[in-house]
Amino acid sequence: MNRTILHIDMDAFFAAVEQRDHEEYRGKPVIVGGLGTRGVVSTASYEARKFGVHSAMAMEIARRRCPDGIFLPVDHARYRAVSRHIFSILARFSPTIEPLSIDEGFLDLTGMERLMESPRAYGETLKRTIYEETGLRASVGIAPNKFLAKLASDLEKPDGLVVIRPENAEKILAPLPVSRIFGVGKKTEARLAAMGFRTIGQLAAADRRKLSAALGERMAAQLIALAHGRDDRPVEPVRAAQSIGREETFEKDLRAREEAERALLSLSEEVGWRLRREGLSARTITLKLRLASFDTFTRSKTFPDPLSYDEDIFAAAQTLFREFPLTPGQGVRLLGVSASNLATDAEVSLFDDHEKKDRLYSAIDSLKGRFGETILTRAALVEQKPKI
Numbered sequence: 001m002n003r004t005i006l007h008i009d010m011d012a013f014f015a016a017v018e019q020r021d022h023e024e025y026r027g028k029p030v031i032v033g034g035l036g037t038r039g040v041v042s043t044a045s046y047e048a049r050k051f052g053v054h055s056a057m058a059m060e061i062a063r064r065r066c067p068d069g070i071f072l073p074v075d076h077a078r079y080r081a082v083s084r085h086i087f088s089i090l091a092r093f094s095p096t097i098e099p100l101s102i103d104e105g106f107l108d109l110t111g112m113e114r115l116m117e118s119p120r121a122y123g124e125t126l127k128r129t130i131y132e133e134t135g136l137r138a139s140v141g142i143a144p145n146k147f148l149a150k151l152a153s154d155l156e157k158p159d160g161l162v163v164i165r166p167e168n169a170e171k172i173l174a175p176l177p178v179s180r181i182f183g184v185g186k187k188t189e190a191r192l193a194a195m196g197f198r199t200i201g202q203l204a205a206a207d208r209r210k211l212s213a214a215l216g217e218r219m220a221a222q223l224i225a226l227a228h229g230r231d232d233r234p235v236e237p238v239r240a241a242q243s244i245g246r247e248e249t250f251e252k253d254l255r256a257r258e259e260a261e262r263a264l265l266s267l268s269e270e271v272g273w274r275l276r277r278e279g280l281s282a283r284t285i286t287l288k289l290r291l292a293s294f295d296t297f298t299r300s301k302t303f304p305d306p307l308s309y310d311e312d313i314f315a316a317a318q319t320l321f322r323e324f325p326l327t328p329g330q331g332v333r334l335l336g337v338s339a340s341n342l343a344t345d346a347e348v349s350l351f352d353d354h355e356k357k358d359r360l361y362s363a364i365d366s367l368k369g370r371f372g373e374t375i376l377t378r379a380a381l382v383e384q385k386p387k388i
């Protein structure tokens, strides 16, 4: 299948928005994230990355590595608005867009090749349009499939533009570490290294039977295909790629169930409010739980009728929490509630007492306008399998 796929990912997205909006932050190390003692870095500007600061790092470590950095809280509402603007621009460049996260997505350009001077020129125009309209830089990769397009957008970050042609794919892949293949996490990387496979080129030349014996037939076949630059997944323009969620790392581990359930209620309220504000409801509610030991679990519940009211979301989160086998005294470090499998209001039937509740909630929501910091998490994080 010959496709032309473009992957775009904004550079240092949250930090770049802050630098755009505050001239005095430009050219400086900017770190955005949770600023409490147990906060986590969401992202860092490229100036801050030189100090070894990166996403998902404990904020304490970031402060130590970059004491003169500019530390800012996460302003999701603003980043969402910018994201919406970016996706509206993308929509002018392809009718088939698959959003992957707040700042990243695939565009299917298959069949449009004759409308463009060249894929590279098309990518340049896209980057320029985004910069002119939003003041933000993006990195773009264009390739015959999703795997290569995503890889390409990362090769010359920031402000990158890389086109991979089918005939060059294997040559570009060969020297890269196997960890560049999506789905190859630390564990698989270590197993592959133990078998002598460190680069994608080594994997491409692997003996299939040997690899199957170690990793299973399916995984081996997938890895070998990807190592050769083959990937048949289509661009799927679904909103289900996203979910609305909110999580909190507590200043002190929670030790009492009631305390945890109170936290779940306030998280559920924020998720509900955000859902209703976006005109959405959700069929799946996911609870995320990180214990003092750092072990992290997710548990989900799916309902036939979509939910958007706080009490329903809370009831689901509470049930999932109560079903989770916590040993007494086991502290809870983080709780998260997220809603996925989203439906728009238009898709939801308006039976029974919805109308009354809708009136009640619209009154509550109008009072709530100033609260609610809600995270649009990646579906991949929400769907992450429990570690045990």
Ligand code: TTP
Pocket (backbone or CB within 6 Å): 009, 010, 011, 012, 013, 014, 015, 041, 042, 043, 044, 055, 056, 102, 103, 104, 157, 158
């Ligand atoms: P990324 O695209 O992964 O990172 P980035 O845009 O900041 O930097 P770059 O793409 O140039 O490497 O994520 C997009 C945004 O998502 C990021 O700006 C902040 C947020 N985010 C988190 O909140 N936590 C995380 O762990 C990651 C990776 C991202």
Ligand code: MG
Pocket (backbone or CB within 6 Å): 009, 010, 011, 012, 013, 103, 104
């Ligand atoms: Mg990015």
